[in-house]
Amino acid sequence: MSSVQKTDVIVVGGGASGMMCAGILASKGLKVVLLEKNNELGKKLSITGGGRCNITNATFEVAKFLDNFPEAKKFLHSPFSQFSAQDTFTFFESRRLPLVTEARNRVFPKSQKATDVTAVLRKELKKNRVNVQTSSPVRKVLFKDGIAKGVLLKNGTVYEAPYIVLATGGMAAPETGSTGDGFAFLSTAGHSVSKPSANVVPLKTDAKWVHKLSGTSVSFMELRFKQNGKTKLKKKGKILFTHFGISGPLVLNSSHEVSELLKKGPVHAEINLFPDTNEHDLDKRVVRLFDNNKNKKLRNVLPEILPKSLAHTVIFLSDLSLGEVSVHSITKDERKKLVKTMQALGFPIVGTMGLDRAVLSDGGVKLEEVDFKNMTSRIVPNLYILGDLLNINRPSGGFSLQLCWTTAHVAARDIIEKLK
Ligand SMILES: Cc1cc2nc3c(=O)[nH]c(=O)nc-3n(C[C@H](O)[C@H](O)[C@H](O)COP(=O)(O)OP(=O)(O)OC[C@H]3O[C@@H](n4cnc5c(N)ncnc54)[C@H](O)[C@@H]3O)c2cc1C
Known part of the structure; x- marks a missing residue:
């Protein structure tokens, strides 16, 4: 049976931003309904950061923090001056969720459990008596005379309110419920x-040798992305080989630029396994290695300076059928080729993995159409737009969740100010 329910605020989407927003609204005595299509709240939040939840980034100077949002920076000064990473610490720590800062300023709950973050927000909703409706997919936002009047649920129920908050997320990891409904609304x-x-x-390649290295990770290497023979992007750090290509934070955080390059033409990746050594010095190191192991086979010697699986790949890619020969019979030219390969392991990038393997989705609402002073739509003034619905490119490192807490x-x- 369909029915019409009146309330002060409707929040659509019980993810990170929706739960946070509903809890604050209700803490000021407003009547709030939170509509979530899953049978539980915060499904994505509970798997963030590999189950640990990188809740924010401890870069406390707002201008520095916003350097991580290159295209959206100019829009974000106002909201971040109202609620920053420092405020996130205060919010969660005052609710008995101590936080710890790790490498690259990434912040996690001390308990290392993403589900504890979800639990804090759930508790907040309960304490402030938010009307939480799970298993309640919103089918439509109802508009009249240029304003949002309410929402229609799949089961026919209508909620009406003077303010409607859209917090339905983007399209990454759609199995968590973020299937892009908000974009349609x-x-x-x-x-x-x-x-x-x-x-x-993660990035995809069709080079079989990369797939074969699945599970191997390499630290302290340099990854270069080239187009038309020119290096367009290079980063140092750690990468992980997978059965489809390469992954790890460094790769994930290069994916936006690489997909832009892919739109223009083929992209070639190259790994330098010894980025801090020049070719001459690396050759000298290999000569020393060979001198000390004259009668051993190359396949048993090279693992002294490289992980075994990678050493065998280098031998394979150097076109040397030399793995089985003793190093004393390797010619100078063959050795030089080996050294060159170690500093330029090349493979084509054929694309990015799909939305189901993505941490974020690009795309979303054009930023010029949002008033960032209060997060309202410039087209429908009583409609609020939060979190992943905004078309904001940013790296991993806690920046996405901070965007949710801030918005x-x-x-x-x-809304509290307007309903006073
Ligand atoms: C695997 C993974 C790990 C991540 N790790 C991190 C991390 O450690 N740190 C970080 O900063 N970011 C991380 N992110 C990104 C972060 O999770 C998102 O930026 C954030 O969850 C977005 O929050 P949101 O509130 O915009 O949307 P979501 O959290 O996606 O929530 C949207 C909610 O709306 C609901 N919904 C959708 N449509 C409807 C509808 N029609 N009716 C009712 N409800 C609806 C969905 O079911 C969902 O619960 C990660 C993402 C993934 C996929």
Whole structure:
């Protein structure tokens, strides 16, 4: 049976930003309904950071923090000056969730459990008596005379409120419920929504030798991405070989630039296994290695300076059928080729993995169409747009969840002010 329920605020989507926003609104005595299509809240939040939840990034100077949002920086000064990474510490630590800062300023709950973050937000919703409706997919946002009147649920129930908050997420990891419904609602409202594509995502190659290295990781290497013979991007750090290509934070955080390059033409990747040694010095090191192991086979000697599986790959890629020969019979030219290969293991990048393997989706609402002072739509003034619905490119490292906490707080404050 269909029915119409009236409330102060409707929040659509019980993920990171929706839970945060609903809890703050209700803490000021507002009547809030939180509509979530899954049978539980915060499904994606509970798997973030490999189950540990990289909750924010401890870069406390707002301008520095925003350097990580290159294209969106100019829009974000206002919301981040209202609620910053420092405020995230205060919010969670005052709710008995101590946080710890790890390498690259990444912040995690001390318990190392993402589910503890979800639990804090759930508790907040309960304490403040938010009307939480799980298993309640919203089918439509209802508009009248240029404003949002309410929402229609799949089961026919209608909720009406003077303010509606959209927090339905992007399209990455759709199995968590973020299937892009909000983009459709916003298009209907007249917003320009660019097509979502995978971002912060592993890269694919068809080079079989890469697939064979699946499970091997290499630290202290340099990864270069080339187009038309020119290096377009290079980064140092650690990569992980997988059965489809390469992954790890360094690769994930290069994926946006690499997919832009792929739109222009083929991209070739190269790994330098010894980025801090020049070719001459590396050759000298190999000569010494050979001198000390004259009668041993190359396949048993090279693992002294490289992980075994990688050493065998280098031998294979050097076109040397030399793995089985003793190193004293390797010619100078063959040795030089070996050295060159170690500093330029090349393979083509044929694409990025899909949305199901992505941490974020690119695309979303055009930023010019959002008033970032209060997170309202510039087209429908009583509609608020949070989190992953915004078309904001950023790296991994806690920046996405901070964007959720910030946009949720800014929207909530504005609604509280307006309903006073
Ligand atoms: C594997 C993985 C790991 C990640 N790790 C990190 C990390 O450690 N740190 C970090 O900063 N970021 C991380 N992210 C990114 C981060 O999770 C997202 O940026 C964040 O969850 C976005 O929050 P949101 O509130 O916008 O949307 P979501 O958290 O996606 O929530 C949207 C909610 O809306 C619901 N919904 C959708 N449509 C409807 C509808 N029609 N009706 C009702 N409900 C609906 C969905 O079911 C979902 O619960 C990770 C992402 C992934 C996929």
